[in-house]
Amino acid sequence: MTLNQLRYLVAIADSGLNITLAAEHVHATQPGLSRQIKQLEGELGFLLFTRKGRSLTSLTQAGEHVLVHARRLLDEAGNIRALAANQRGERKGRLTLITTHTQARYVLPRAVAATRREYPAVSIRLQPSEESEILAHLARGGDELAIISTSGAVPDAGVAIPLFRWRRVVLVPSAHRLARRTRSISLRELSAVPLVSYESSRRPESSLRRAFDAAGLPMQLAMTAHDADLIKTYVRAGLGIGILAEMAVSAADADLYALPAPGALPECITWAVLPRGRVLRDFALRLLRELAPQIDAADLHRAVAGNAEPAWPEPPAWVDLQREPAQPSVRTATGRRKSLQRHQ
């Protein structure tokens, strides 16, 4: 049993049982993998794969079990390598962020930029994914740092670190009658108009849908999209009223009007989620510190090491977060940090 043999095993499993493809992924030749797997099977004393003719059709049951432990083993090998790279002061590497489009587009840029400024040789890979896939991917032992948001509940995969709180806004074209509204809008009023929101609102467990359900009101989803820019575009086109994250509206959207969402829509929290027990590279920690400056560095280290799950501090609201980093000077003083007029 070798590290390489196990590496090949998971590579094959992750390549849909295509040895040739797996060989490319691990930068080796196909006969090499084929032989090593055969050898591993010999040593273990049973088949890892079921074969039909000469091609692999599936993992055996025992193979599935071995795979689980092989993954953990290789994770630890990766941890040691990460540890070593940190120790050496290695400044290059790869950082994969798996997150939703909204986070990637409106939340991460500043933090990512700051991290890259400090670690110019690090290649940062942004992998936008569906909300639902992200946790599944992380649970399967993906080697990524996930940034996700929930309405309240703590994500139950890995170590979840609360970054900030945010609310939704109701976005209407400036010409819309609601753009002249001064008092807050109710869920009942929203129920009467067609809505444009995130794709995830279609799922029955989405917090938007649940809010309508709880109030016994119907929800008219005119259309949904994965990203906020599309939603805004279609709001402009007059397809309906946008419901989206407050982070997604900015100065560039002066032709739109944002109202706070009804109180019935719960506040959301954005979390960083990392696989439990994974050693992070320096630059990943750097990014986390940028995203969650309110968190004690020692707590962070302990949580990442997997030894303790501290009681995290209450995360700040998004607007606070926006004010926090720079000088609280002109921009906030004018109250036009976000140039949209909005109700307080």
Added chain:
Amino acid sequence: MTLNQLRYLVAIADSGLNITLAAEHVHATQPGLSRQIKQLEGELGFLLFTRKGRSLTSLTQAGEHVLVHARRLLDEAGNIRALAANQRGERKGRLTLITTHTQARYVLPRAVAATRREYPAVSIRLQPSEESEILAHLARGGDELAIISTSGAVPDAGVAIPLFRWRRVVLVPSAHRLARRTRSISLRELSAVPLVSYESSRRPESSLRRAFDAAGLPMQLAMTAHDADLIKTYVRAGLGIGILAEMAVSAADADLYALPAPGALPECITWAVLPRGRVLRDFALRLLRELAPQIDAADLHRAVAGNAEPAWPEPPAWVDLQREPAQPSVRTATGRRKSLQRHQ
């Protein structure tokens, strides 16, 4: 980085930084280890050990970190090997039980015998240890199955499986005045006489001591010993009144008289504790099933796999356990299964 290099690393750490000794433990030569470690250090890019002259004086801080992950990695390698051995139907292996003397002497024999009967080629290693060491040893990643008892609290290392409940008994020589007592004995009465009990009773957090403390009564510990046989011997010698586990009194102790301990002494639970996430060999599971027949096999498998911590069933009392396996015939019918007369 090789499995062997990591194996050597932990072997050296576990041999007090003596490479020669470590080499024997891993069945290799000393220069081999020396070179491999050097090579590993080269690959990682920093020293794992601090050296004074030519000998190792300590692990570096980074080395400590690497060691942690190396242990986990090798654990997973062991898991794969165990998995494979089970899969192959391998019937030989080693089973190390780390436990207290009382469990080893009075509780385990039947279960161990049953296991050996089914797996004659398995070498079972009984490692009696101090109560306090056991959990520490397990937490450090020892590869043993621990059998320990607590007064109520769930042990917080690894997966704890409740086996059975038991109480203490007060043991007096037949000639003692208390041997003619028919009503139950109180803590206050015990406080007036010299006691002979387990070594662990000396510790301030022992449940015996805490019971006396809670009642505001002094405790006279005439002497303590590690094992029940010694305690009985000294009770016979008239040194004092024995306080010990009910499991430890048997037919052979007909010259002694056992009374139930005061209600103020809490009931105890004996647990099997195993490192979280370790794959057990068939025969270890067999032993567990023998020790805890009340536990659902599926629950057991799930818990051992580390995926879920089921709500364990209330463990049976020790006497029930004694009646359970065989025919409830002559022996229990006569009421002399334990030949000591005892109050109900």
Added chain:
DNA sequence: CGCGTTTACGTCGTTCGTAACGATA
């Protein structure tokens, strides 16, 4: 001088890539 580590050297086993072969759809 003994103990423990390092260095030197030679051998053996293993891994890996190239190339040819085989089977399958």
Added chain:
DNA sequence: TATCGTTACGAACGACGTAAACGCG
């Protein structure tokens, strides 16, 4: 016939053990 896995061969590397040298107490 294209695709994918297996087998064959040869070269290169690496690990390991033996033996000798080196430092330190």
